[in-house]
Amino acid sequence: MTKAIMIQGTGSNVGKSMIVAGIIRACVRRGMAVRPFKPQNMSNNAAVTADGGEIGRAQALQARAAGVDPHTDMNPVLLKPQSSTGAQVIVQGQIAGQQDAAAFGKNKATLMPAVLKSFRRLAGQCELIVVEGAGSPAETNLRGGDIANMGFASAASVPVILMGDIDRGGVIAQIVGSQAVMDADDNALIRGFAVNKFRGDRSLFDAGRDDIVRRTGWPSLGVIPWFEEAHRLPAEDVMDLPARSRSAGRGCVIAVPRLPRISNFDDLDPLAAEPGVDLRIIMPGTPLPAETDLVLLVGSKATIADLAVLRAEGWDIDIAAHIRRGGRVLGLCGGYQMLGNSIADPHGIEGSPATVKGLGHLDVDTVMAPLKHLSVKQGAHPASCTALSGYEIHIGETTGPDTNRAWLQFGETPEGAASRTGAVQGCYMHGLFSSDSFRAAYLAELGVQSSLQFEDGVEETLDALADHVEEFFDIDLMLELAGEV
Structure with missing residues (x-):
């Protein structure tokens, strides 16, 4: 029996990729066979897989967290932006052509069979698939033909945890507002929520967390503090680039x-x-x-x-x-x-x-x-x-x-x-x-005199991330909420 759970975000860069990696490493340490999956990704930071294709860098890191080699089935659709309106389309690791945003919006539903085929192949290899969404499911203008968020969750019957980002502000509106604009069938797939990137005394947000529970009816799986070692893990999003700048004024x-x-x-x-x-x-x-x-x-x-x-x-x-x-x-x-x-x-x-x-x-x-x-x-x-x-x-x-x-x-x-x-x-x-x-x-x-063991540091950081997720995110409840696929 294979189970699956999907982590969707209230927006881009809310920390989904990192938290998914932490969940995967934590579940692997519990003795589970786990695989990452992201139906559709948009990133120019790609990784080459052993089967001769390419996937998003975040899924390669998540595969590492799972202790397995990256595979093209882990990210069957990858969009690589080439201009402000166009991208190269990668399907199951290989170039499928170039499309502008309007054309892709019309044609993306045709990629769902490939997405589901990859998902089912992965399901035959493990006990748990942790799926990562892209952007936000509340972008109602993108819902038609969606393969990245609720469109996939609905087609594959995968329950969803919605994650908000308190660091950017307005997290109550992020989560409650998402429920308000989504239709009833999509809302029925959401089993709970979590809040990411909290700084300071978490007890100060207890009332806010409880207000989200009251307004949505969804249980909270946790308020996750800011993970200070995040910069030691490979970045996926170009928005993370400035954080790589040390500007220490020495060296x-x-x-x-x-x-x-x-x-x-x-x-x-x-x-x-x-x-x-x-x-x-x-x-x-x-x-x-x-x-x-x-x-x-x-x-x-x-x-x-x-x-x-x-x-x-x-x-x-x-x-x-x-x-x-x-x-x-x-x-x-x-x-x-x-x-x-x-x-x-x-x-x-x-x-x-x-x-x-x-x-x-x-x-x-x-x-x-x-x-x-x-x-x-x-x-x-x-x-x-x-x-x-x-x-x-x-x-x-x-x-x-x-x-x-x-x-x-x-x-x-x-x-x-x-x-x-x-x-x-x-x-x-x-x-x-x-x-x-x-x-x-x-x-x-x-x-420069270097004694850094970089790859060892990545492994240590993944373990620290798993510890962090275990402490502040309810993995036991998540496993209960996961659905059979």
Whole structure:
């Protein structure tokens, strides 16, 4: 028998992903076989799965909490925004095309069979599925054809716990108002509520909690305090990026321009955890700091468009000045492509067909191609004789003289490019800095002594999160409320 429960939120960024990870780890420690599931996600921070696809980074973290490998069935529909109105659509791990928001709104119901098929496959592998919603079920304009929240819960007969965020204010209205605007059938699926991100004396909210119970008729599963160690877990939402900025005013300064379609920014997490690193997310309207030691250009879902923004902000001038001063630059994936001489998109994969001039700091050229590279790889950094692991998730082929100075090796294949001086480097591999030995060697060149065991820290934080959830969220009641599927 498999049971399922769905955690939906009163809005985006209320902490659903993190709490689901904590619930999963807590249930695994009780001896249960658990799987995460999110019917539809929207994120450019994706993870590559062992079965050769991609899913949202949060579901990969939740799989880790469950002690299993990430699988495409855990997030069957992933939307990767490429513009203000359009996104690449990933179905069961593979590209299914590009759609603007209006077209997706009309067609999303056609994806429900794939969503349910993935859900049922997972149900055959475990005792409990913890499902995460997306956004809010109270967005009545999106209810028709919904596959992310109540549409899925109804189709799969999964009970729901509604979670509010007290940190942003108005949590009573968030929860009570959600019930007020949803129809009777959807409200009947909700079995209880919880309040997340509380700061201070929880007893001060007892009356508020009881008022929600009185107004909705739903039981409370808990008022969960702010989890102070949340920054040690990989972020899914781009809104979490500023929290990665240490700005400690000491140590090696790594500057990361915040571009609109930034992707796979989990590359920053190990650096943000380093005590000797002053990681700074540089927001629009702010120049790159003159004291920067390393400029890090991370991935982008729309490389040509983000390159135009980089130039509009004047960061191209700052980068050139940084290099003249002897500073270092590292480009990962889309950032690597930007550092070359040109980027061509003849098929219009990321927008209108175009060829644009790159920053010109690496003697390479990139051509976008329909084939998407998705793989998990083990490799080495020959200069330091350190092993590393990484993953590819990109569209485009990069060639040119500077690839003859490849600075990474994956199997028999050289990877990356470097300038003649070695001050500018690029590669397609993500996840490099999660490898402790490589990260220590790389940072040593910047004057940082590292002894951090990053992956151990993630595991410790997941256990601490499970302790936190066990203390403040009623898991026993949740398991009682879960439904058979």
